Amino acid sequence: MEIESLAENVLAGDRRALARAITLVESLRDDHREKAARLLEILARSGRQALRIGMSGTPGVGKSTFIEAFGQMLTAQGLRVAVLAVDPTSARTGGSILGDKTRMERLSRDPNAFIRPSPSQTHLGGVARRTREAVALCEAGGYDVVIIETVGVGQSETVVAEMSDLFLLLLAPAGGDELQGVKRGIMEIADIILVNKADGDLRAAATRTCSDYAGALRLLRKRPQDPEGFPKAMMVSAVEQTGLDVAWTEMQRLADWRRAEGHFDARRAEQARYWFTEEVRHALLSELQTPAMRAELARLGTAVALGETSSAMAAREIMTQLRGPTH
Amino acid sequence: MEIESLAENVLAGDRRALARAITLVESLRDDHREKAARLLEILARSGRQALRIGMSGTPGVGKSTFIEAFGQMLTAQGLRVAVLAVDPTSARTGGSILGDKTRMERLSRDPNAFIRPSPSQTHLGGVARRTREAVALCEAGGYDVVIIETVGVGQSETVVAEMSDLFLLLLAPAGGDELQGVKRGIMEIADIILVNKADGDLRAAATRTCSDYAGALRLLRKRPQDPEGFPKAMMVSAVEQTGLDVAWTEMQRLADWRRAEGHFDARRAEQARYWFTEEVRHALLSELQTPAMRAELARLGTAVALGETSSAMAAREIMTQLRGPTH
Numbered sequence: 001m002e003i004e005s006l007a008e009n010v011l012a013g014d015r016r017a018l019a020r021a022i023t024l025v026e027s028l029r030d031d032h033r034e035k036a037a038r039l040l041e042i043l044a045r046s047g048r049q050a051l052r053i054g055m056s057g058t059p060g061v062g063k064s065t066f067i068e069a070f071g072q073m074l075t076a077q078g079l080r081v082a083v084l085a086v087d088p089t090s091a092r093t094g095g096s097i098l099g100d101k102t103r104m105e106r107l108s109r110d111p112n113a114f115i116r117p118s119p120s121q122t123h124l125g126g127v128a129r130r131t132r133e134a135v136a137l138c139e140a141g142g143y144d145v146v147i148i149e150t151v152g153v154g155q156s157e158t159v160v161a162e163m164s165d166l167f168l169l170l171l172a173p174a175g176g177d178e179l180q181g182v183k184r185g186i187m188e189i190a191d192i193i194l195v196n197k198a199d200g201d202l203r204a205a206a207t208r209t210c211s212d213y214a215g216a217l218r219l220l221r222k223r224p225q226d227p228e229g230f231p232k233a234m235m236v237s238a239v240e241q242t243g244l245d246v247a248w249t250e251m252q253r254l255a256d257w258r259r260a261e262g263h264f265d266a267r268r269a270e271q272a273r274y275w276f277t278e279e280v281r282h283a284l285l286s287e288l289q290t291p292a293m294r295a296e297l298a299r300l301g302t303a304v305a306l307g308e309t310s311s312a313m314a315a316r317e318i319m320t321q322l323r324g325p326t327h
Numbered sequence: 328m329e330i331e332s333l334a335e336n337v338l339a340g341d342r343r344a345l346a347r348a349i350t351l352v353e354s355l356r357d358d359h360r361e362k363a364a365r366l367l368e369i370l371a372r373s374g375r376q377a378l379r380i381g382m383s384g385t386p387g388v389g390k391s392t393f394i395e396a397f398g399q400m401l402t403a404q405g406l407r408v409a410v411l412a413v414d415p416t417s418a419r420t421g422g423s424i425l426g427d428k429t430r431m432e433r434l435s436r437d438p439n440a441f442i443r444p445s446p447s448q449t450h451l452g453g454v455a456r457r458t459r460e461a462v463a464l465c466e467a468g469g470y471d472v473v474i475i476e477t478v479g480v481g482q483s484e485t486v487v488a489e490m491s492d493l494f495l496l497l498l499a500p501a502g503g504d505e506l507q508g509v510k511r512g513i514m515e516i517a518d519i520i521l522v523n524k525a526d527g528d529l530r531a532a533a534t535r536t537c538s539d540y541a542g543a544l545r546l547l548r549k550r551p552q553d554p555e556g557f558p559k560a561m562m563v564s565a566v567e568q569t570g571l572d573v574a575w576t577e578m579q580r581l582a583d584w585r586r587a588e589g590h591f592d593a594r595r596a597e598q599a600r601y602w603f604t605e606e607v608r609h610a611l612l613s614e615l616q617t618p619a620m621r622a623e624l625a626r627l628g629t630a631v632a633l634g635e636t637s638s639a640m641a642a643r644e645i646m647t648q649l650r651g652p653t654h
Contacts, residue, residue: 037639044634133639187514216543269632276631279642280624284611284649297607304603305596307371312364312460315606322611 003035007042010141013080015114018141025133026119040133043140050082050139050146051255054164056157056186061172062196064103066238067147071104073244074145075112082138083107086131086150086160087118114143125282128159132275135163161189162271165264166251169193171213173205187220191231191254194247198235210235225263230254287322296321330362334369337468340407342441345468352460353446367460370467377409377466377473378582381491383484383513388499389523391430393565394474398431400571401472402439409465410434413458413477413487414445441470452609455486459602462490488516489598492591493578496520498540500532514547518558518581521574525562537562552594554584614649623648 009017169190198206213233236243258264300314336344496517525533540560563570585591627641
């Protein structure tokens with residue numbers, strides 16, 4: 001495969017070329033990694049920028065239905081929309097949360113939309129680094145909006161936030177005493193909380209849930225990257241397609257404010273530094289990933305947990321094995 | 328200094344020996360690090376265990392007054408209390424949050440109390456690893472309760488939680504619209520929220536604040552390590568010394584439940600593994616800390632932030648410099 005011609009086709013907006021390019025960046029083969037790095041280097045020169053929207057929500061809140069409705073609203077306005085996913089569990093379960101495109105049947109047939117399941121690697125770090133590169137490919141491909149979806153597993157929201165300009169948290173209405181099960185850390189990164197299913201019988205519950213979260217958000221510290229009134233909680237109905245336009249207006253308002261105040265570019269620069277550091281750390285720490293070192297780490301980790309040795313002593317032993325006794 | 332006799336004196340409960348032992352583990356000198364590792368190895372055999380209580384609160388919430396009153400209540404019950412601090416800013420500001428022992432004047436004169444300021448290193452990771460070793464020294468010294476104090480700076484609460492059995496968040500009463508400025512992530516780790524200054528004119532405000540946070544806690548996901556009713560929000564007055572006994576009863580109730588259910592030991596084993604991994608990661612990543620590598624990382628980080636190169640390309644360059652072109 002000629003990297004230069006692949007780059008040209010991606011820039012021309014060819015969806016199959018984009019899909020091939022993403023497959024290349026997802027590959028773990030060393031020669032592919034080198035080609036991928038070159039491809040990203042070439043495409044970065046285009047300077048194209050999309051609005052990157054991170055999104056999280058537990059299963060059952062209607063994430064696919066929301067993306068389907070929201071994405072179609074955007075393409076109807078003439079925008080090109082890409083949907084990516086970060087799912088660290090995809091390798092375990094044998095399928096991605098977005099593996100089944102029929103979950104967004106109409107959007108996946110829309111010529112102005114591009115849907116890509118999560119790379120199936122076992123480590124969140126790997127999934128995240130590759131997805132971030134896929135975001136860059138979609139931007140070079142001329143997409144105006146890139147939605148990066150994740151479920152609330154472990155740190156996946158945090159890494160998605162590190163590749164997003166805005167972060168949405170999708171919730172379902174909760175009845176009276178029913179707990180929502182929102183992970184506490186996610187309140188830290190949400191820009192807009194969307195209470196979905198604000199329709200039919202659930203409308204009253206959605207209003208209560210929305211007001212509860214609006215109250216909880218007010219208790220938290222104001223962030224410099226937020227204009228007055230943000231982060232905010234809003235109601236939407238993906239099924240009835242209500243509230244989506246207002247939500248989009250608020251997202252644009254937030255993005256515009258951040259652009260005008262310099263937060264948008266500053267955050268992207270900070271994110272770029274973050275991912276560079278992550279790449280370097282990953283490269284160094286991958287020296288611990290050989291079968292022999294993994295066995296040693298497990299053995300010594302157990303000894304430390306049992307109190308048989310101290311973590312300092314055990315760490316010295318690992319370093320001696322890695323670097324030799326002269327280190 | 329003879330490590331064996333230092334260990335003996337620490338085990339005998341000698342406070343000056345404990346102070347010297349902590350100074351040893353805080354030293355960055357290679358020969359000291361080796362002695363410290365040996366000392367910790369010897370002392371670990373004592374098998375002594377304290378209740379480790381992590382505590383966070385922003386300046387002004389009355390943290391020192393609380394620890395002074397709470398600590399004295401415990402020593403009056405015949406318990407021995409150690410107070411340590413994790414303050415990553417101590418090196419910058421030239422003084423630790425606990426540097427001035429006069430802030431806890433009476434407790435510091437109590438023969439059953441031991442107060443130690445934060446190690447003054449520039450990196451939170453270093454401060455944290457050394458403080459965790461100081462906790463182990465205090466346990467070997469026969470202290471029943473070790474309080475690890477931190478201010479809400481960056482990740483300091485998270486690392487303190489990783490060395491604590493329980494985590495307290497101290498807050499001040501907030502008036503009507505006044506924001507508390509609680510970092511969002513901290514709600515994730517708090518076991519008990521203590522609203523301090525529930526006295527005099529602030530009593531009504533404290534009641535409101537306490538009820539607001541109780542409501543916010545109910546919205547969050549239940550954790551397996553919590554019995555019914557936890558995490559909880561309570562009111563105390565350090566000045567009037569009210570609520571301290573009830574708070575202590577609740578802390579013991581929580582600790583007892585976790586012990587009975589196996590969460591206590593499981594968490595300590597998990598924490599031991601965590602700190603072992605941290606030691607290994609730190610040792611590896613410290614290869615990036617030479618002046619030459621730091622300059623290179625800064626230069627390439629800026630190039631990545633400006634979009635002049637990709638993070639993948641820049642990371643390859645770093646690894647080539649570290650390992651040579653054959654890597």
